[in-house]
Amino acid sequence: MHSPVKIALLGLGTVGRGVYRILTDNAENIAHKVGAPLIIARILVRDPHKDRGLEVDRSLLTGDFSAILEDPDIAIIVEVMGGIHPALDYALAALERGKSLVTANKDMIALHGRELFAAAEASGADLLFEGSVAGGIPIIRPLKQCLAANRIQEIMGIINGTTNFMLTRMTLEGADFHQVLQEAQARGYAEADPSADIEGLDAARKLAILASIAFNSRITINDVYVEGISRITARDIAYAGELNYVIKLLGIARETPEGIEVRVHPTMVPKSHPLAAVNDVFNAIFVRGDAVGETMFYGRGAGEMPTGSAVAADVMDAARNILHKVPGIVGCTCYEQKPVKPMGRLESMYYLRLQVADRPGVLASIAYAFGDKEVSLASVLQKHTDGEKAEIVLVTHRVREQNLQDALRLVERLSAVNEISNCIRVEGN
Amino acid sequence: MHSPVKIALLGLGTVGRGVYRILTDNAENIAHKVGAPLIIARILVRDPHKDRGLEVDRSLLTGDFSAILEDPDIAIIVEVMGGIHPALDYALAALERGKSLVTANKDMIALHGRELFAAAEASGADLLFEGSVAGGIPIIRPLKQCLAANRIQEIMGIINGTTNFMLTRMTLEGADFHQVLQEAQARGYAEADPSADIEGLDAARKLAILASIAFNSRITINDVYVEGISRITARDIAYAGELNYVIKLLGIARETPEGIEVRVHPTMVPKSHPLAAVNDVFNAIFVRGDAVGETMFYGRGAGEMPTGSAVAADVMDAARNILHKVPGIVGCTCYEQKPVKPMGRLESMYYLRLQVADRPGVLASIAYAFGDKEVSLASVLQKHTDGEKAEIVLVTHRVREQNLQDALRLVERLSAVNEISNCIRVEGN
Incomplete structure (x- = not known):
């Protein structure tokens, strides 16, 4: 067994409570698997006096992030406060100090992944975020x-x-x-x-x-x-x-x-x-x-314990990497720059629901408009006819999104068409 | 980029071909992710002249395991020959030399996991076996x-x-x-x-x-x-x-x-x-x-490419660990010794199908036998009555396996019972 690895939690909301519970309740197994005990040494909260529905040693609570940042014994920062500010500043500061960062903050990773990874790479720290997508599901x-x-x-x-x-x-x-x-x-x-x-x-x-x-x-x-x-x-x-x-x-x-x-x-x-x-x-x-x-x-995909499970596993990996002196061993994998395909060039099948006048020739005029834009129809169902109005449900074959949108512009201009009620993409066939 | 990591494949059957194809076809991406190119330097086969339905550099093929074992440049051995002999001897020899071992061999891991892990731990090598269970599924x-x-x-x-x-x-x-x-x-x-x-x-x-x-x-x-x-x-x-x-x-x-x-x-x-x-x-x-x-x-759960995917991923991890000088960072996790529960103490629901004489009182005698062993019935369906014989389908409540087996011994002795046709455990409720 190595000597303990010290951790600070930033935040003690839903996910923070989950992480606290898991690291406390399963401490013995976790220590066995990591090769060292994991100790929660500090918890950053806004109000240290608030009741949190959790048995927690109040001496761990602090409102002062800099005390955490400056503590050389704290090797891993677990950011579970959510939001961008001040989470991002804290995360960047931690990474710049070479502390490994574990986060469940999807907003921060999706918006600021690049700068976070740059900071992690510069200092050789781990940046782990399994909890940011789909809660407890390993992905x-x-x-x-x-x-x-x-x-x-x-x-x-x-x-x-x-x-x-x-x-x-x-x-x-x-x-x-x-x-x-x-x-x-x-x-x-x-x-x-x-x-x-x-x-x-x-x-x-x-x-x-x-x-x-x-x-x-x-x-x-x-x-x-x-x-x-x-x-x-x-x-x-x-x-x-x-x-x-x-x-x-x-x-x-x-x-x-x-x-x-x-x-x-x-x-x-x-x-x-x-x-x-x-x-x-x-x-x-x-x-x-x-x-x-x-x-x-x-x-x-969410919740105190499932997301806590993902965060705690990341903490274990970060701790193991620190013990073996290889934080950052699996770093950023965005080593390419690929273009994003414009939506108009998507190819898909489409379900469409239209409100039309219930009179002869309407379907023909709609089919003609689709045909004009090279949108071919896989099925057409006429629904809820009341003699005056009818609802039509169409499913297209695989077509370009742009052609479909162009066809819809034509269709909505037809006098017999009262409304295009919905358009839903069809996938997985 | 680090200098290449050299690999030997033991076997070029279904899984071996998959690993070869993946490491060859996706070589550039794999090198990016690992931080070094992975080179297949040797392939052990029984017959170097056999056609394998694969474009492979024949100079890599060898029938001599010791040449692989003695080659200090080969850092990772990929055992995809299957079976116990000679796979186990080769695997142990490789681990004892400190070469990391990747295998998809479930028989070998299930039967000889303990000695393989002991050898890996002694030399500080990786022993990875994702491909041994459920093919390509990460588990x-x-x-x-x-x-x-x-x-x-x-x-x-x-x-x-x-x-x-x-x-x-x-x-x-x-x-x-x-x-x-x-x-x-x-x-x-x-x-x-x-x-x-x-x-x-x-x-x-x-x-x-x-x-x-x-x-x-x-x-x-x-x-x-x-x-x-x-x-x-x-x-x-x-x-x-x-x-x-x-x-x-x-x-x-x-x-x-x-x-x-x-x-x-x-x-x-x-x-x-x-x-x-x-x-x-x-x-x-x-x-x-x-x-x-x-x-x-x-x-x-199986197949050349799915299982090859799991094996190739393990090879990538083993190579990364070698580059960072931390092979064995995640080792054996069997640090406890827990008893296995005897089957008789299992608690489950059971589905039973019986062939019985179709006469009054039969169901009562069967129900009595179950009751005598404290097996309570959740549902009873009488099926396929032809006036002489009937089929009965029973589902029990949750009971001990031993009680169920004892009850079945009583039931099969009843003169009205011709056969206990099946007994299937019911789970997941």
């Missing part, structure tokens, strides 16, 4: 190490638990969006302002991180095309079911000859696809590599 | 590192592709065992002598490896209770479906206060369980940890 290290011999071709992930819970409820209960949003808020799965989740921004940050690792090229949040789930209706869900699909909010990243596709949007996936059965708050990440073929990683 | 490193902060509570795995293919065909087509065995053989999924797969021995070896890592205590193949799928009939599959279950050959390992449960047998799992949707030759391993909760790892 960063599998991509960086276990699947490292592959050229990764595709990632498709359910990486936001809130929206997956909502879409699952809508699918199983036929409920509508606002109803399930209230249920998600009542259960604590959605925040009071749920927009980061339901508009897909949370998923986009995680996808930027995953895509950067998978394709060895820095992808930032601004590269990601994002569409949320707020336009998905009970009717879309029902039609998807009739067509043998389920609707999921997916993060999709793919390497193509025209660049990297990187996008978050509601997606119809076949019921037989492994992602289709991933329900409620569970997350799953489907990865296709040139050698390994199809793999999937499934588990809880 | 060894996730258990050893990503989930290392957890106390693992349970592993349930579909870890044999042949039997999963067969059970999937039986479920989807209503086919019987011998029919699907022929299909599996025709497709090359089952060997001419399929007994290691269908009798559960292949799965048992993999489970011994997984359980050893999960519970930090050496589990050998002899500790594993094994039952294969040859007694599963189309009728059992159909009744399972009626009861909302599917039948899978599972490897199950669980830590309990009475010791470690470790067993391979056909198992009924609820259709809603994540493992129920894992079909054909796919493998999946469901892991429950005290912190992370439920996770699952899914992918192809």
